Amino acid sequence: MTRTSAIRTPLAETAARRTVQVARPRLPTAEAILPYLQRIDAARWYSNFGPLLMELEARLAHRFGDGAQVVTTVNATQALTLALKAMDLPAGSLCATPSWTFVATAHAVRQAGLIPWFVDVDAETWMLDPAAVRERLAHAPGPVSAVIPVAAFGHMPDLDAWRAFQDDTAVRVLVDAAAAFDAASDASLPIVVSLHATKVMGLGEGGFLATRDPDLARQVRRLTSFGFDGTREALCVATNAKLSEYAAAVGLAALDGWPADRLRWFMAAQALRGAVAAVPQVRFQSGWGARWTTSVCVVGLPDGTADTVETVLRAEGVDTRRWWGEGCHLGAVFADCPRDRLPNTERLARSTIGLPFAIDLTAAQVGRVAEALALALPGQT
Template identity: 60%
Template sequence: MPSAEAILPYLQRIDAKRWYSNFGPMLIELEARLAARFARPTLACTAANGTQALTLALLALNAKPGGLCVMPAWTFVATAHAAIQAGLVPWFVDVDPVTGVLDADHVRARLAHAPGPVSAVIPVAAFGQPLDPAPWARLHEDTGLPVVIDAAASFDSVSAAPVPTMVSLHATKSLGVGEGGFIASEDPAFIDRFRALTSFGFMGDREARFAANNAKLSEYTCAIGLTALDQWPSTRTAYIITAQRLRVSLLHTPAVRFQPGWGLDWTSSTCVVALPEGATGAVEASLKAQGVDSRRWWGLGCHRAPAFAHCPADFLPVTERLAASTLGLPYFADMDVDQVNRVALALAQALG
């Protein structure tokens, strides 16, 4: 996260303007800079957090309440919370065994076997990896189903949004503002409705046209975001360097596999590795005994959370395998060589 010293010039601009929230100049600048990162003409609209952004996107797409929302079981619980807040019921479907994400053709085939009417689909980009939106745009065109991509951790790898795409700006993400997120879309009408849903249903006046929320970002949060964007080239370089150090330090531990392209073509704020099948529990315990923390970022799968026990789920063998064979390692932009080596040595020891 940016330092107070780095943010100060933006805070001084806020003082000079005396505009503190409600789509001020900082927010307009932040959204323009976020949208400019996309390859094709795209609009970006911010929200209070990524979960709110997913929920409001489903509402903006008029996803029919009470229907099923197709999503991977291999995801963070926020995906399911967002669907429920939008009046939908999560339907957990298994992911591809190679990519670890939903496959559009598999979803298309499963629609005929859905345990009820389907209202929307949320594909998830796992742990920041790139996700091709084109198959999901085709699914939307062919079926008419609303599709929102949950790319919460994919700030570095998202470059197109033919269907609405959510990116989180939480403090744990590679570009963070504390709490925040944004939706990217090539559809101006969708963005207009989404923006109104973040602001009481107002559309350029003070008339509430439909039930909505208050999910705006303040100018102070946008000041942090603008500073983080200023620093992004150096922040990204630091993440890449740390990732490559981890890769090199584990060259002689072939049982550990990184996500394809991680630290080479793209980066994120987490390091999630694949381990020998079923090894996560033992490795986690060994690392803990050596004083090295780790994370099962998505637990045993979203479908295992008590909050979603009532939700329908497909047969999920790939999700179950991933839950028992992946682990998040310590990883941060300013991680030094000694820390990298300590993690690598502890992991090698854990794997015997």
């Protein structure tokens, strides 16, 4: 029976046309969290680096190998901000950052007392290229003290190349890997990961810094806890950015379920990739759903077609999202920040969209997304 010849009741028609949401976050169940809550009840330790938080940090650090340390924070934006502050960079100096990123990156730079300098990303990787940034340093509009490469939608940058960049230029490198929980495994450069509810492995609100630099870890820890370091004396101007034991309980339950959840994320990605293969001009990020996974699906489209495709998909009941808008450089709050020419950023803003993706994406939802894309890009199948 074809879709056009099917006889539907009003209720069935409504269900068939229900919007396919662009994201459906899912955290651990109450049942999975309960044993950790019972440990909190027994210990009566609710915050201030309790046993559950220490266990969470140890388990996260294990993912980055021997010598890595993890410092958790209330969110990844605070982790970026405090890591930059802990580096003791010259106030008012420039921090090179892509405009093609979520605004949290640029907000963190400003909160740390630095000035974002927006540099263009590579057209293929959607990320800063260390060789290109190295070339641009000679043309910077002021002293550059740091650079933040951003793992685009969970795809990790080339850390070997960024380590060489730091060694050669003395410009500090801090990696914003907010969406890259799955792919992030190297802490030879300080790296920040988000544990927000919308991420592939989340606990609600949270984030962490992973590093092999014990001095950096210790200073960030101080900055999350009023400047305290084993005493009640404030050793530096700081804030309160600690995670509670309750957040740690959710995080530990999420880590328990991560191996099975990771497999389900990959299965959902493979299903979507397979269905959308019939529309060859839709381009997935390199390795997405094959070598690494994340909680969003951002695809490349023919140049300049994002608006049209988005309009058609929404008319078909398929939600979309421009996760990074048109680039941070267009935000009013960053209008006074210096910027390079940004042709790749501008092109990506017109030729990428976020498609519906979730750990429990159904076959019917996958089919609707693929059908809507085929309708939006006629003649491409």
